[in-house]
Amino acid sequence: MLSKKFNKVQLGHLPTPLESMPNLSKRLNGPNIWIKRDDTTGLAMGGNKVRQLEYYFGKAETDGCNAVLTTGAVQSNHVRQTIAAARKLGWYVEAQLERRVEGRKPEYNTSGNAFLDKLMGAKLHYYPVGEDEHGADKAMYDRAEELKEEGYKPYVIPLGAVGKTPWGSLGYVECMEELISQSTATGLKIDGIVVPTGSANTHAGILAGLTSLGADIPVYGFCVRRDKVAQTERVLTKTRKVLQLLGLDESLVTEDLVNCEDWVLEPGYGQLNDATEEAIELAAFEDAILLDPTYTGKSMAGLIGMIRDGAFTEDQNIVYLHTGGAPALFGYPELVEEK
Numbered sequence: 188m189l190s191k192k193f194n195k196v197q198l199g200h201l202p203t204p205l206e207s208m209p210n211l212s213k214r215l216n217g218p219n220i221w222i223k224r225d226d227t228t229g230l231a232m233g234g235n236k237v238r239q240l241e242y243y244f245g246k247a248e249t250d251g252c253n254a255v256l257t258t259g260a261v262q263s264n265h266v267r268q269t270i271a272a273a274r275k276l277g278w279y280v281e282a283q284l285e286r287r288v289e290g291r292k293p294e295y296n297t298s299g300n301a302f303l304d305k306l307m308g309a310k311l312h313y314y315p316v317g318e319d320e321h322g323a324d325k326a327m328y329d330r331a332e333e334l335k336e337e338g339y340k341p342y343v344i345p346l347g348a349v350g351k352t353p354w355g356s357l358g359y360v361e362c363m364e365e366l367i368s369q370s371t372a373t374g375l376k377i378d379g380i381v382v383p384t385g386s387a388n389t390h391a392g393i394l395a396g397l398t399s400l401g402a403d404i405p406v407y408g409f410c411v412r413r414d415k416v417a418q419t420e421r422v423l424t425k426t427r428k429v430l431q432l433l434g435l436d437e438s439l440v441t442e443d444l445v446n447c448e449d450w451v452l453e454p455g456y457g458q459l460n461d462a463t464e465e466a467i468e469l470a471a472f473e474d475a476i477l478l479d480p481t482y483t484g485k486s487m488a489g490l491i492g493m494i495r496d497g498a499f500t501e502d503q504n505i506v507y508l509h510t511g512g513a514p515a516l517f518g519y520p521e522l523v524e525e526k
């Protein structure tokens with residue numbers, strides 16, 4: 188297994204189950220929807236960052252670090268899971284919360300992930316507005332310099348795509364090894380994989396993982412923050428870096444393998460829309476699957492839209508990768524208050 192070449196720490200409850208969503212599949216009259224339960228990776232309510240952090244902390248350990256810094260939105264699942272990983276491993280941790288989403292209810296700032304961050308007791312910094320990814324990363328690197336002066340050996344987990352090695356994507360190379368062995372064991376032929384895509388670490392790991400396994404399965408990535416053109420570029424760049432890490436030919440990934448969709452993005456990152464609300468409600472009502480407003484609700488809305496557009500046949504098997512995020516639901520009380 189290619190992912191075994193790299194140092195990692197053990198954080199997750201793995202492998203995660205691959206389950207069916209019989210009721211939603213029936214309701215939509217479309218393909219068989221399967222769900223890879225990466226919302227159940229454990230570690231302080233789980234999610235896709237747990238697999239990524241196993242490799243980020245592995246790299247940081249190799250580099251001799253003892254402190255970690257990261258950044259994310261106020262309701263970032265990544266920040267919550269990073270703090271949890273640091274707590275479990277006994278590392279010093281600081282996190283920066285970016286005020287990316289405007290006009291939210293007060294609960295957005297106090298509940299869900301924001302609540303859990305405080306409960307686990309990390310030192311938090313705030314980064315003013317929105318979409319300045321480079322500025323947000325730079326603020327953390329500056330803070331890391333200060334921590335060095337205090338005697339720490341800090342490791343920064345950046346979110347940006349430029350010039351950084353996406354170590355965390357190795358967690359999704361490993362996830363594909365897991366998924367393909369589950370499908371082989373059960374005789375399930377997978378006809379497509381649907382995933383939300385943000386920093387693109389997950390999407391890139393999936394593409395590199397499938398490529399390394401020689402598995403020819405289309406992957407549909409629903410972007411939650413950028414348009415299709417920008418996200419396609421980002422996914423390509425990161426996938427090439429992961430292929431390089433694995434010692435594979437980076438030209439194995441081409442633009443037409445990326446399949447980024449952006450039609451559930453509006454009105455913006457962390458903002459609900461009708462399709463997303465419907466997807467969250469349907470998944471909860473039909474199969475007791477809890478999705479979130481920022482990532483999984485949007486990618487499920489995308490899958491539902493594709494099914495209604497007749498993109499799949501009834502005998503096909505589509506795997507929806509559940510990347511977690513349900514704690515953020517508590518920051519969106521209007522999902523039920525208005526009912």
Ligand SMILES: *Cc1c(COP(=O)(O)O)cnc(C)c1O
Binds near residue numbers: 235263479
């Ligand atoms: C971070 C996150 C994603 C996006 O994953 P990336 O690796 O950043 O692209 C998707 N879903 C949830 C719930 C997340 O927290």
